Each structure stands twice: as C-alpha cells, then as structure tokens.
Amino acid sequence: GENVEQHPSTLSVQEGDSAVIKCTYSDSASNYFPWYKQELGKGPQLIIDIRSNVGEKKDQRIAVTLNKTAKHFSLHITETQPEDSAVYFCAASSTGNQFYFGTGTSLTVIP
C-alpha cells in the first residue's frame, strides 16, 4: 500500500518568513495530493491540493509543488502569520476515495 512520509515534524519560523513542509510517497499510482490544516481541538481543513498532471499550484500565500519522478511534494507558506500556526498534514490518493496521511508537521509562527 501507499506510504507517506512527512518532514519536519515540528517547525518554528519568525513571522513574515517562509515555511516549507515536505512529503514523499511510495505508490506511483497516487495522483491526488491534498494538504490539510488542523487547529487545536478541530478537524483538518483542506487548504490546497494538487493533481499529478500539474507541477505547481498557488493560492495567495500558499503553494504546493509536485515532483512525480522523485515522488515528493511540498507545501510552501510565504509571509507567515501567527494564525498560520497549526498542524499540517499531507496526503496521497490514487483513487480519490482512499487517502493516506503523513504524520503531520506542527508549525509555530513566532510573532
């Protein structure tokens, strides 16, 4: 089955700096890669996703890149703000119905 690894597990950045979270996957059939943000005591919320026919996608301060050959994808947050502090999960799916999650990254943005 699919194995998704995520790094780093914790990340602290100064407000205004950029944050990068990286994930790798093992199943070459995976073709959909969403990213979720989970705030304390809440469920994960989809923030951005990318499909395997696209190399990069951007939505305001958030961007995701995908390297199919290397089987890795990354989340980039620019101009970080304190409200970006949360746990971020990457996921991979080949069917669009079954999702495999990374282990999460706890991001802290220091004011």
Place this chain on the structure above:
Amino acid sequence: GAVVSQHPSWVICKSGTSVKIECRSLDFQATTMFWYRQFPKQSLMLMATSNEGSKATYEQGVEKDKFLINHASLTLSTLTVTSAHPEDSSFYICSASQGVEKLFFGSGTQLSVL
C-alpha cells in the same frame, strides 16, 4: 466548501458506559464516510470506512464489536464506543466524501473515559 458536522465535540463518560458520536454532512450526500482516531501529536489513524446501507469496513486491529458504526442515511454516520474504558480516550474524527477527491472533515470529538 461542504460542511461536516460532528457531535458532541467533547464527552466525558464513566468506564463501562457507551458513547455515541454523530457525523452529519449538512449540505451534501455522502455515500462514504470515514472514522479516524488521533492520539496527541500524531497523525490520523483510519479506523473504518462506512458506506451508506452496508456494513462498515474496519481496518486491521480495530475491534468492530467495540466500535460500532452505522451509516443509516446519506447524511448521517454514527460511531458508538461500547463499554468504553480509559484506553479508549482519544480524539475521534469523521470525514465525508462528496465524491472523488472531495473529502471533508468534521470538527472532532474528544472522548475522555474516567
């Protein structure tokens, strides 16, 4: 985006009692719902996949008699933790599929068993 409502958000119960958690898709029909368990600072652990009108599919190691799942309608799935014990204390999250690549999560339920 679509809204998935999960209740209760927090429940405390005595050991030996049963607790029911509801997961509702408010503005869409969800043929498939998923239940996860999450320990502090860890990832989501898929417990079971629930399809409307059929028996849930449990992941390996998850006791189906302990965690009863009922997906009675296209908008409601319930997870009942039967005869709860302190080791069942955890954060439980549901998600609902609106279709391919459209997965939305509930807000989670923190269960504390005394």
